[in-house]
Amino acid sequence: MDISKILDYQNLDSELFKLEKSLRDNQNKKLAFSLQDSAKKAQERSGQLEQRAESLVKEIETVKKQFEIQSAKMKEIFAKDVEKMSKEEVEQFLALKDKLAQNLVILDKNLTKLAENVNAVLADFNKTRKVFASAKENYTKAKEAYDSEAKTIEPQMAEIRKKLESLEKSLDAKVMEQYKKRRNDNIFPVYVPLNSNLCGYCHMELPAVNISKIKDEGYITCEHCRRIIYQK
Ligand SMILES: [Zn+2]
Structure with a gap:
């Protein structure tokens, strides 16, 4: 078998192989893929944070309602005339007053904690949006760079393919x-x-x-x- 023709073919094909490899291994293409992934993750995180913020707002509303109920009870108690109470009633009254005061302190702490959580979520959300915006911008740049590199390589590849096709006829x-x-x-x-x-x-x-x-x-x-x- 005359090997020289297929070796000539392979020789030319190796140029095509190199060009194909350079496109496959292109750094901008890899970068674009990884930025696309970062943008997708940031978007998912934004969605999660939005949900978290919504549930925190609901929790705050619940705690506020409890706070209002307890405050109303306090007002009711203070409106009572202690002078007209029996000793037993006074003791019950004082115990209830302490309990309500404690509840109010706890609720107040809960509200503060929830407000802090909301702020943290908002800060995280803003940061995530920035990460998303920057990933998207850099993705566009990397994609454009890759596309322009591909545009210069593709005609070279097409030319080699044409030559290979004509060589193939004699093989x-x-x-x-x-x-x-x-x-x-x-x-x-x-x-x-x-x-x-x-x-x-x-x-x-x-x-x-x-x-x-x-x-x-x-x-x-x-x-x-x-x-x-x-x-x-
Ligand atoms: Zn071998």
Whole structure:
């Protein structure tokens, strides 16, 4: 088998492979993906914080109501004329007054705590919105940078593909099929030379029977890396 044509093809294809890889590994593309992820997370966090703020506001309303009820009770008690009470009633009255006063202190503390929580949630919310806005802005920049890089590379790739197509016409269909199958699996280079008695890519040692097979048929598939080994 004449290996030189497929080697020429592979040689040209390696330029395409490099360009494809440079697009795949593009830093701006990776950055855009990671910023997109950050923006999504910030948006989710904003939603959670909104819910948290809503539930805190409800809690505050409940505590305020309890506070009003207790205050009304206090007023009611203070309106009573102690002079007209029995000793027992006075003791009950004083105990109730203390209890109500305690309740009011507790409710007041709860309200303060809730107000602090609301402030913390609001601060977190504002920070998260800023993170979101900045991630979105930087995402747009990274995406634009990637798109413009891709725009310069894509015509080069199209040109190579066109040349490859025309080279393919003079190549054996079976050889091309073997080649493309590996290329699609990202096995590249597909053809590697025999290096004394080792695979030119993965350096696995070939048994003597395989080496003589290369001499007879011109090539053999490496059992280890699936590349096609040819005799130089
Ligand atoms: Zn190998």
